[in-house]
Amino acid sequence: MNRSRTRHPMALRRPTLMRAGVAVLATGALTSLAACGGGGEGGGGASSQSPSDTLAIGLDSDPAPAGYDPLLYSDRQFEFFAPLYDALFVTASDGSIEPSLVAESTNNEDNTQTTLTLRDGVTFDDGSALTAELVKANLDRRSDPDLEAYGALAEGQAAAITDVTVQDEQTVVLTWAQPQATPEANLDGTTGIIVGPAGIADPASLETTPDGSGAYELDEAATTRASTYTLEKNAEHWNADAWDYEGLDYRIITDPQALANALVSGQVDIAGQLKDNAINLVESQQSIVSQGGTIVGFPVTDKLGQTNPAFGEEAARLALLQAIDRESLVNDLHPGARPTVQLFPEESAGFDPALDEEFGYDPERARELLAEAGYPDGFELDITRLGQPEEDLVAIQQQLAEVGITLNFVAATSTDQVFAAVRTDPVLWGPFAVGANPEGFIAGVVYGGFMNMQGAQEPEVEQALGAALGSTGEAQDQARQELNRALVENGWFIPVYEDFTYYGYNADKVAEPPFAGANNYLVLSDVEPAV
Amino acid sequence: MSALPLDAAANTDLDAGRPGRPGRPGRRLPYFLRRPGGVFGATWLAFVVLASLTAPWWVPYGVAEQDLSNRLALPSADHWLGTDPLGRDLLSRIFSAGAEPLLAAGITVLVAFGIGLTMALIAAERGPRVERVSSRLAEVLLALPSTILLLAVIGAIGVRIFIVMAVLGVMISAGVYRVMLGVAKSVRQRLYVDAARVNGLSSLRVNLVHVLPSMGTVVAVQAAQLYGIGLLIVAGLAFLGFGPAEPQPSWGFMIQDASSYVFSNPWLLVPTGVVLALTVVAANELADAIASRGSVARTTVRRRRSPARVGATGSADPRPADPGAVLDVRDLHISVDDGPALVTGVSFALQPGRVLGLVGESGCGKTMTARSLMGLLPDGVSVSGGSIRWQGRELVGVSEKDLSAVRGRDIAMISQEPMVALDPMFSVAYQLTQPIRRFRGVGRGEARQIAAQLLRQVGIVDGERVLKSYPHQLSGGMAQRVCIALALTGEPRLLIADEPTTALDVTVQAEILSLLRALVRDTGLSVVIVSHDLGVVADICDDVAVMYAGTVVEDGTAAAVLDEPAHPYTQALLAANPHVADGEPVPTRLASIDGTVPPPGEWPTGCRFASRCLFAQEQCTQRFPSVPAHGSGSVLCTRVEELSRADVTWMSAPTTGPAGHETAPATAQPAPTVGVSR
Amino acid sequence: MTAPAGAAAASSVLPAPALEVRDLVVRYGRGRKARSSPPAVDRVSFEIAPGETLGLVGESGSGKSTIGKAVLGLQPPSAGTVRVHGQDITGMSLRERSRRVADLRVVFQDPYSSLNPTRTIGQTLVEPLRLMGVTGAEALQRARSGLESVGLPGDAVDRYPTQFSGGQRQRIAIARALVCDPKVIVLDEPVSALDLSTQAQVLNLLADLRDQRGLSLLFIAHDLGVVRFLSQRTVVLYRGQVMESGPAEAVGLTPRHPYTLALTAAAPVPRPGEQAARRNAREAAGFGAASTASPGATGCPFVPRCPLSTDVCVEQRPPLRLIDQSSTACHHAERVPSL
C-alpha cells in the first residue's frame, strides 16, 4: 500500500513556514509529481569538515516522501534517484539522450516499435541481474495510475505502450500506440528507471528499502527520512568511474532562507532550488547556475465549470488571463524573469512572441470578456493553500480585484486537502517545469494528467498535441505552435511568467554543476570537485 | 514558540502591604503605576491595544494596499515604518495585525485562569483528597509537550486561532493551577477566612469575597506574564503559517516574511519584531510592577556598611567608662540611612560572666541594639553614632572583614526562631563541624567528636541521632539547643540571645533558660538577652536595661529594677503582667497603658513615654538627663524623685478603663469611603 | 452568672450548659497512618455554664486549638458531640450553624490575619449580620455600636484593617464576634500576639464584656497566668488529653497533676527573688525534658517526663477523678508536691 498511489501531483506548499513551495516540476513527456508529503522536513546536518569525497546537496523538499519507489516520482526527483537506480536512458548535460542500462536501441521505420538490447553485468541491490523479463515487469506496471513516472506511457495516453515483448534474455521490444518522434525520450530519467525484481515483486517493500542497480547504495543507518539521506558509492558498479564522489549527502532544508544559509555558510556544496529572495545572498558569497523553462501560473482544472460555473466559460478564463499585470509583477518581484501568457518556454520550438502581444495585460478587454461571459460584475474563485499564500498570489489577488475578480485563499490543514483541490478548486497555482519537452508535459499533465481530472476535451488541442508528438522536423514545430496557441486561446492554462530554476553551489568545492539539457535538474554524475 | 513556564511565583509578595501600609491607594495612582516599569508597561499595552482595536479607522493605508514599485522601502514620510515585500505599509499592517494576537492571548489567559484558578480554589477548599487527584492531573498535563499537541489540534480543527489558543489555555491551566493552589492554600489559612466560615458564609462567597481578592496581586502578576507568553505563542503559530490568511497581516508571519529578506533588507525585521517584543516586555514589566507591591523601594542586598559617625554626637552619658566591662556601649545611635533614628543614646556596660537583659515592648529598639553589637543590622540601617567597645576595642566603623573575625569567635548569637535559624538544607553535623573546623583548626573526625560533645553540653542526650538529623526533623526546643551548641563552637566570650525562648513552650523555655544559666556559670560567658518577658528577665538576668522608643529609660541590677521600679514605664509593664505572685489573689483588672509605642520618627521631644504616662506633666515635654538610680544604674524620668517621694506607683494609680484612645499609625491619608452594604 | 438564654435551656429543669463538649476525639488525616498515630484530641469533655469562662490551657501540640476548631465546626470531629444550649451541632454545616445557632462566635489569635485587609471594618462587621437577615442600615448601626463597645470610634467602619494597630485590630475582631449578640465566644489565644500593655487592655475589655453581657467564653491559651485572670475554671491539656480540670484558682495554686505543676512552675514571675525560689523548686522536682521520647500508646502521656511515674502509669491511662475541687487524671495525684 502506498500513500501516494493516487496522489495527484501538483504544486504544493510546504506545510511549513516557507513560502517557497515549489513542489511540482514536471518535465518531458512525464507527469509531474507532488513533492509533497512528509512535509516540513528540514534538514540535515552539515559538517563544514565533511570529507572532501562526499558531496553535500541541499534540497528544498523531500525527494522521497512516499518511500523509494522511483516510479512514484517525476524527473525533478531524478537528481535523488539517479545515484540509487539506473534508467534505460539518461539526458546528458548537452541535452542528448544517451543509453544507460541499454547497450543499444533501434526503432522500426514508422517509429512504432523500439527494440532495446540491455547492458551486461548490471546487478541490483537484491543481488539479481538485469534481465529483459525485469524490464518488461517494470513497464507492465505502466497502467497503475499511481505511478507518476508512467503518466504518459499508460493506455490512452500520448505515449502509450501497447505491448512489451521479451525477445531474449537481453532484448526487449516495445510497441507504441502511435508513432513516436523520439521514443528514447520517453524512456529517460525517472520514467526509464528499472526497479529490481524484489521491488517489483513486492512494491510495498520499496517504501522503506530501495532496490536499484545504481552507483550508490542508501546508508539506512545514517539516514533520517525527510531530513538526511546518506548514500555510499558501490565500487562494483559498471559505471562507478563516472561518479566523482565516494558519498552523497542529501539534506532537506525546506525553509528557503535556511537553504541559502546552509550553502553560504558551507554546510552544503550544492543547493537547489533557491528562491528569488535568497539569490542576492548566495550570489554575494557563492555561485549560482540557473535554467529557464519553468512556467509559473494557474493551470485551469475546472474547464467544465463543475465547481465554479464561471470557469465553464472560455471568455471568463481569458478574462483571468488578461487581467494579470505580468510586467509590473515581474519587474518588481522577479527581476530577470519573463512575463508570458504561453506555456511554451522561450527556448522551445513552439514559442510564439505574438501570443504575448495578443493576450497580454488588458484590463479593459478583461472586463469586456467578463461581460461577454455573463459576469459583468466579476466572479469569485477559491484557491487552496497550505500555510500562507505566496507573495505572487497576494499581488495577483489585488490585480484581479481591479477587474472585479475576487481571489480567495482557502487555508488547508493538511496536505490531503491540498491534493483534493485538483477536484475542488477551479485553478491551481505553481511553478511547472515545462522545460525541454512542452508537448510531453501537455500530454501527461495538462491534457491527460491531474490538471484535467474532469477529462475535458477540446479537439483543437487534441489534434495539435497528436501532431506535435508524432511528427518530426518542421511539421512538428508547426504542430507545437498550434498546440501552444490552442491552449492559450482556450484558456486552459494561465501562465504568469517564465522563471528560472536556481541552484547555488560552492565554487571552492565543486565545479559548476550542469543541468540535464533543457531540464531543470542536475546531472549529478557530471558534478566534479573544483580544481 | 516555547511555552514558557510561569515565572516562579514564589517571589510574589502575597501579604501585600501587611501591617503598617496604607491598605487602599485611595484616589492616588495605583501603586504599580508609581514605578517606571509599571508606567511603561501600562502605557504601552494601553497604546497597542487601543491602536490595534481602532486600526481600521486610522491606519494610513489599507492592509492589502500594494505598491510594488515601492517595495521594501525604508521609513519615510509616506511610510513611517517602511513597506513590506509587496510595498504595503508596515505601520498599517502592524497595527491592523494587533487585534488578533491581543485578543487570542487574552482568551488563553481567561481559559487558563478560568480552569486553573477555579480548580485551585476547589482543591484548596476541599482538602488533601481532592487536591491529590487534581494535582496529579495537573502534573500530567504539565509534562505533555504542549506545542506538539497544539500542532495536532491545528491538524484536527484547522487554523481557528481563538479555539487553538483556548486549547492552549486548557494546557497552561495546569501551571496556573499549580501556582494558584499554593496561594489559595496560604490564603485559606488566614484566620479571616475561618472567621467568615464561622459566620456562615457560603463557600462560594467565602471564595469570592475573601479568598480571591487576597489573591488579586498574584493573579494579576501571573495573568500579565501569561499574557506575554500567549502573545509569543500566537506569533509563533503565525510564524509557522498558522495565522490569518494573507493578505490579512499577522505579527508572526510578518517576521517570517521578513526573515527571507534578512540579508538584503534587514530593516524589515525591525518594526514588527520590536512591536511584538515591546508588547511582551510591557506585559512582563506590568507584572513586575504589580508584584513589587509591598517592596516599593527594593532594598538591595548590599553588604556595605556606611561608616558610622564615631563619636560624632557628643556623649550625653554622664558615667565614666567602665574599665572592667567586656562590652561597653556608649551613646549608641542607630538609624535608617537617610531616615529616622531607631535607637538613640543607648549606653550600657557588661561585666564578664554577667547576664544583661534588654527589655521592653516591640518597636523599642531592643533587637536593633543587640544586632548592632555584631554589626549585623539589616540593610539600610546602620550605627549613626556612639561606640561599642569589645574588650577595649572599638567595633563601630570597623571593616566587615574585621567584624567577621569577631563574630562567632568572640561574640556569638542565638535568635528568636530556632526552627529557621538553622540551614534547612544541611545536616546538623555539617552545620556544627563546619565552624568547629574553622575556629579550632581541627580535622573532620575530631570536629565531629567536638560537635557531639557540644551537643551533650547543651543537654542533648542522643547526640549522634541529632547530628545526623536535618533541622526540620527537630523540635523547637531541640533546635534551640543545637543553635546554642552552634554558638558555642567558637568558644565565644559573649552570647547575644534575641528573644531566645519566645517561640518555645513555657516548659521548654524553662529548660533553655536553665541551660543558659548553667553555661554562664560553667564558662564565665557574658550574655546579652533581649526579651519582652519580665519573667524571663527575672529568671536569668543580673542586670537589666528597660528600653522604650529607642532609648534606655531605666537600668540597674535586675533585682533592683524589677523589685523597685522607678520609671513609670517599668512600673506599668509590671502592673500589666497578669502573673500574680503565689498566694496573691488574681486582680479583677490589670493595669494598662493607653496607646502604643510611637514609631521612629514620631518621637516627641522630652520624655518619649509622656503621651502614655499617667503622671505626665508639662515638664516632661522638655529635654532632661537621666538620673542615677539603683546603685550603678539610672532612670530617665524627670519626676522620678517627686513620684518616689509621694510614694505613687503605677500599680496604685487608677486605670483608665477599657476605652483606651490609641493612635493608629499611618493614617495619614483619608481612607476611601467604601460603601458598607446597604 | 447571668440567666441562661435560649429556648432549649429554658425548657429544661436545670439550665443547660451554654457549651457542652462530650468525649471529643479528633484525628487528622486519613488512612492507615492517621489511625495508627495518636489522635490530636483524645476523649475530651467539658461544659461551660452560661456566663462562665473556661480556660483551655496547654502547650503546642496539646490539642487546645483543635478543640476550638471542632467546637466552631472548622474541623470535623472523629467522635463525640458538641452542644450549644443543649442543641447538638456536631454534624451541622457551618451555614446551618450560623442560621440556627447564631450565638457561637470566635476571636482568633493573630490580629493581622484575622481581618481581611481588602475589606473595610464596616464590611467585615456587617457581613455576619446581613447573613442573619439584618437590613443594611441597621447592620451598619450595629457595627458602629459594636465598635464603640470595644472602645473604638464608630467611624472606624470606613477604614481598613491596615490602619489600625495590633491591639485595635483585636478589638475589632472582638467587635465582629459581638455584633451578632452571641452567647458563646471561642477565644483562640486572643492576646498571645500582643504586647504586654496591649494585652492588658484586651484582657480588661474581655473581662468587662463578659460581665456586662453574661457571655460564656471558651478561652484558649498557653499562658496559665492569663487564663487565671480571665477564667473561672481551667482545663489543662497534654497531648490531646485532659490532665486536670477545676476552678481556676485551685488549678493555678494547688495543681493536682504533675503536668499542671510543671506548667505552673515553668512560668517565670517578674520578681527575681521569688523566681529564683520557684526555679529551685522546679529543678528539684525533676521533670524530664520536653524533648524526650514519645509516650507509649497506653497509659499516661506524661509518663516520660513525670518524676512520679510508676509502672501503673505506663500500663493504665489514669481516669479523671475528683481531688479537692479539681478533677485530675493522675494515679499519684495525692503525691503531687505543692509549689
Place this chain on the structure above:
Amino acid sequence: MLAYVARRLAMAVGTVLAAVLISFLLVHATDTSPGAVRLGPGGTPERIAAENEALGWNDPLHVQFFDYLGGFLQGDLGTSLVNGGSIAGDLADRVPVTAFIALFATILSGIVGVALGVTAAVRGGRVGQLITTGAGVALSLPVFWVGIILVYLLAIQAGLLPATGYVAFADDPAGWFRSLTLPVLALTIGGGAIIARTANAGMREALAQEHIRTLRAMGTPEWRVRYVHALRFASVPVVAVLGIQFIALFGGSVIIENLFALPGLGQAGQAAAASSDFPALVGVVVVATVVVVVINLLLDLVVAVLDPKVRTA
C-alpha cells in the same frame, strides 16, 4: 526516599499513559481516517473502508488503545501512513537532536541564568537593575526573531558557526558541537533570562533567611554564606523551573528546528500533523512525553538530593 522515587515513577507512567490517551483521542476526533490518508484523494469510499478495516480503525477504541500500548511496550510505534517507515526507527534518529538541544539549552540557561541572577542578587544596585531589566527584555523576545538575527550575525555575516543542520556526534564530534551551538544559543537567551529571574528571586529570598544571619553571626566567610548556603537554598526553585523550562524547550522545539533545519521531533510532529499521519503524530507526542518525563524524573532526584525535606519525607 524510596517511596518518593516510587511515587515519581508512578506519576511518570501515568503521564505517558495520559499522553497516549490524549493524542489517541485527538486523532480520533479528526474528520479523516487513516485509510483516506493512506490512499489519498484517489481512494474510493470502498477502498478507504477496506483500508480502514485492515488498519484496525473500526475496532472498538479501547481495543485499538490497548493494541497500541502493547506495541508501545515492545518499542513498536507502528508504521507511517505516508512512507511506510517504522515510526520508532525514525523517531529514534530524531530524539537525540531535540533532546540534546533542549538539554544543552536547559543546562546553559541554568549556568548563565544562575550566574546572572546570583550576581544581580548579590551585587544589587545598578548592576542588579541592569541584569533584571535585561532579563525582562530577553525573555520577551520571540525565539524565532532572536534565531533569525543570530543566524544573520554569527553565521552569515561573521561566518563563525554553521547556519543550519545537524551533524551526528558519531560522524564528527566537533561538527556536532558546532551544529548545536546556534540553536542552543537562541534558546538560551530567553531560557537563561527566566532562570536568571528565578535565581535572583530565590537568592534574594535565601539571603533574607534567618539561617543566613546565623551564619553571618558565626563569622562564616561571605563566599561560603552566599555560594554554599544561600545558593543551595535558592537552587531548589531554580531546579524546579529548569524542569519546566526543559518541557517548554522540548515542546517548543518546532520553531527552532525549522529555523535551523534540524531533523528533530518538532519537525516530525509538524510534518505528521500536516499530513495527518496519525501513527506518527501519536508517536511523536508519546516519545516527546517519555523524554520529558525521564528528564523530570532525574530533576526530581536532583531536588531530592538538594533538599533534605524532600529526601527524608
